[in-house]
Amino acid sequence: MNSSGLSLLSAHLPVAAAADGLLERLPLTLRDTFVQWFPAPTQWLLHHLISIVGILAIFGLFFAFTTVAERKLLGRLQNRLGPNRAGVPKFSFLPFHLKHKLFGLTQPFADAVKALTKEDIVPAAADKLLHFLAPVLVVAFSLLTFAVLPFGRNLIPVELDAALLYFFAAGSATELTIFMAGWASRNKYSLLSAMRALAQVISYELPLLLSVIPVVLVAGTLSTQEIVVAQGFWTFGLLPHWFIFTPWGAAGFLLFLVAALAESNRSPFDLPEAESELIAGHLTEYSGFKYALFFMAEYFGLTALSGLGVTLFLGGWQAPCAFLQFIPSYLWFMGKLVGMIVFFIWVRGTLLRLRIDQLTRLSWQFLVPLALINLGNAAFWALTGAWSGPLQIVRWAVSAALIVVPFVLMGRSLTRGQAPRTYRYAT
Amino acid sequence: MSAADLSPFNSPFAAGTAGPSVRAVKDPFHGDLLEVSMGPQHPSTHGVFRMVVTLDGEIIVKLKPVFGYLHRNHEKIAENTSYLGSMPYTDRLDYLCSMTTNWAYALAVEKLAGQAVPDRAQYLRIIMAELTRLVNHSCLVGFLFNDLGTSFTPLLYAFREREKILDLFESLTGSRMMCNYQRFGGCRVDPTPEWLAAASRLVDNFPRFLDEYETMLTGNEIMLARTQGVGVLDAAKAVNAGITGPCLRASGYNYDVRKVDGYGFYPRFDFRVPLGAHGDTYDRYMMRVLEMRESVKILQQAFRDLPAGPIMDPKSKLRGFRPKAGEAYGRTESPKGELGFFLVSDGSPNPYRYRVRPPTLINLTLLEDMCLGHTIADSVVILGSIDIVLGEVDR
C-alpha cells in the first residue's frame, strides 16, 4: 500500500518538485543522517524510536502550549488577560536576570513543576493498583492514536492499511480508563462520573464512526495517508477538493466535531468532569502529577481527534491553493490542527453543559440517524461521480437537500416545546 | 400536581416521584440507592450549604437541605448592640445587596421611631436599591450559567458590569459591598453631581449589556433544554410555602412588595412586574432579566426626578437613639424576595427583640419539591435559580 500511495502521490502532484523540496524532506533527512551513524541491524529500531521521540517531544510541547493558549484565549473571550506573569526564572549561576515576562508563555513549565512537587494523595479506601494504572493508561492510549496520523507528505509514523480502525480502537480505550479512575477512587462523585463516562462512550463512539465512514466510502480506503492524497486536487488551482467542501463532507465534519467534543470530554459534553455537579468527577481523588497526566491525556486525545478531523475532512497536509505548496506540508497540517483546537476552545468558552439524558438522546435520536442518512448521501455522491455539466448542479442540490432537510426536521423534533418565551406583566 | 407536570424528564424512572419521600423500591432487580452529600464544600452550593441527595442512578428521589454552617448569631448580636450598631451587620446578611438590606432595617427602625425621611433621601434609596437589584440579578444570571456548566464566560461578563456598579458604590459609600449607607431618617452621604452623571450613564448603557447577554444565552438550545420544564414550582405551593420574590412571580403569582406596600417613593414610579407562567428554572431566570430591564426604567426616572434638598431628617440623631416602646415590621422587596425586619423596643438603646425574615431561607424550603425526579445536574441548577446567599439563610 505504501508504494501504491506513493505512486498515487507522484501521479497527481502538479508540482512534483514540492514533494522533494528541501524543507519538505527536512525531518526525514535529519532522521536518516542520524540513523546512519549507527550499525545497520539497529537502524530500524532507531528509525521508529526517533518517530516516537519526535511525537512525544513535539506533541508534548504542543500540549504545554495548548494549555497556555487555552487559558489565554478563554481569558480574552471572557475579557480577562489570562496568564501573563510566568517569565524567566532567576538562575543563581547567571550574572543577570532576564526580567521579561515572555507574555506568560512559560506558564506550563511552572505548572509542570508544581504538579511534580505536589503531594500524591491516594485515598485509603481506593483500589491502589487501578488508581495508579488509570492515569498511566489514559496517556498511553491517547498517545497510541498519533501513530497513524499523517503529519506531512512523507511524515507518518506507521503506515497501516486499516489506520482508521486502529485509530478508533486505540482512541476509545481512553474512556475505559476514565471508568477505571472513577471506580478505583472509591468516591461517590467519581463513581457517578465513571457511569457517565461509560454512557458517553457507548453513545458517542457510534456517531463518531458513522461520521467518518462516508469518507472511507468515497475515498475507498481506510488508510489515512491515502485519504489525504485523495483530497489533493484543486479547481483552477485555487479551490481545494477537500471533503469538507462537499455537502456530505460538511455534514460529516459537523457530526464529527460534535462527536469529537463528546469523545474528548470537552465542553459542552464534559459530563464526566462536570465541575459544577461532580466537583471534578473522576479526577476528584487525583492530585499532583497523576492529575496532570489526566489533563495531558485529555489534550492528547483532543489533539489526536482534531488531527483526524483535519486528515479526513480538511485535506490533511494539503495546501489550500496549488501555488501555496512551497510551504512544507507538515506546517499546513499543524496550522489546520491549531485552527481546530482554537475552535474547540472557542466552543468551550461559549457553551454550557448538556445533561446526561440529553447527551444520550442527542446521540441516538439525532446524530446517529443523521450520520446514517449522511452515509446514504455519500453513497449517492460516489455513484454520481460521473455526472457533469448541469447534472453536476443537480448532484450538489440533491446531496445538500439530503442532509439539510433531515437536519431541520429532526432538529425541530429534538427541540420540540423548547423556545424562548414571552412574558406578561402586571402593572 | 401530577407527576407528569413535575417532571418533563422523559424517563420511566421519573414517574411516581412526585411525593417528598423516598420512592419505595420494590423491584428486586432494581439497584440500590446512592446517598451523596453535596456540600458544605461544593462548587455549586453557593457557600456552605449542604444537600443530602438520595440518587437512583442520577435521579433524585430524596433531597435534604442542611443549613446553618454560616450561622453567626446575627439576631442575638443585634439585640445586644445599639440600633445604629446593627446597621453594618445588616450589610453582612445578604452580602451581595447590602443597600436593600440596609433599607429594610432602616425602614423598620423608622417605623418604630416614627421618623420621616426627606424626599431626596427617598429617591437616593430607590436609586441604590435598584442599582443593587442590577448587581444581584447580574450576579445571579452569571452564577446560574456557571451551574449550568459554562466555563465562567457569562459569569465574567456579568461580573464585569457588576463591578462598574460596585465602583460607583465604592466612590459613594467607601466600600464596594459593605456599603453601610442608610441611616434612620435618611442616607449617610449625598452623591455629587458627577457621581449622579456617571451612574446615569452606566444605567443607560446597561440594556446594551443585557441585550448582548440575552443574545448569547437566552436562545441557546442547550440552555433551553437544560432549564425549560426543570424545577417546576406551581403557584399554589409557592404561596403556601411563603415563597417571595422572583421565584414566586415566576410561578405566575403577582406579588411584589414594591407594589403591594408601596414603601418609599415606589408609588411615584412607573414600572411593571414581570410574571412567569410555568414556574420553571427558565422562568426564574427570565424574571431576573426582565426585572433588570424594569430596574433600568425606575433608575432613569429616579435620575430625572431626583429633587434637591437635605438627605437626613434634621430630628434624627446618631447617638443616644432610643425609640419609644413598641414594635414594628418593615419589609422591602429585596432582589431575592420579601426581606423583613421585626423589631420590638422596650425604650432602651438596644432592640428588645430583633428578627429577620430572610427571603432566601424561606425560598429554599421547597428545594426538595422542585428537585424530585430530576437529575443531580438539575439540582444545582435549581438551587442556582432560587438565588440563595448563605449569609442570609444562616444569619
Add this chain to the structure above:
Amino acid sequence: MLGSGIIKGLAVTAKNFVGSYHDPARMVTEQYPEERPKLPEAYRNFPFLVTENATDPMGTLRCVACQICEKECPPQCIYIEKSKDKKPDATGKPQLYPAVFAIDTSVCMSCQICVEVCPFDAIKMDQVFEVAATNRFTGLLLNREQLAKPNSYFHQIHPTDAHEVDTRLAAERKAAEEKAKAAAAAKAAAAAAKPATPAPATATPAAPKPAAQPPTPPTA
C-alpha cells in the same frame, strides 16, 4: 433551526474576544502590583487617629479619650484607656489623652461608625489596604503609635473631608478663644467694678458646642 442559538452565542464571545483588545469598557482588568488602583476619595478601610503635626504625634492627638467610639463600635474592636493626667493639646488647652488606644483590625469591619460618632474629628478612615501580616496578634492589633497619622496625611487621602474638618475646627477654636477672651474681660470688669451688679455669665456669647454639631458626612 437547531443550532442558531449556539451560533449567536459563538458570535457574541467572538465579539468580546475582539473587544478585549481595543475596548476599555470590555477589558477592565487592572494589573495590580504594577498598576495601583485609583482609590476613590470616599474609600475606607481601617481607622486611624489624626494628630495635628507630624513632629510630635503623641503630643498632638486630637483624641481626648472620651471613649464614645469604643462604646459605639459594633464589633467592639477599639480598646481605650484614659490617661490619669492632662496634657496640653494642639491649642494648648490641657486635655485627657488616650494612654492606650488599640484597634484590632482583624475584628474591625470598616463600618465607619467610630468616625461618625466622634465629636472631636479625632478618628478617621485610612486607605491603606495592604495590611497583610504574619501574626494576627502583633501584626493586626494596631496600637496608638501605629494608628497616629498627621493631619497632612488626612488631607492627602480625603481632601474634601479634611478641608471641611479644618475649617470647622478653626471656627470652633476661634469661637472658643473669643469666648475665653470675653470671659477674661468680663472677669476683669467684674473685678474692677466690684460694687456694681455682677455681670451674668450668660451675657457672654455662647460658643457652639462641638459635640452638638452633627458630624458632617464626607462627600464623595
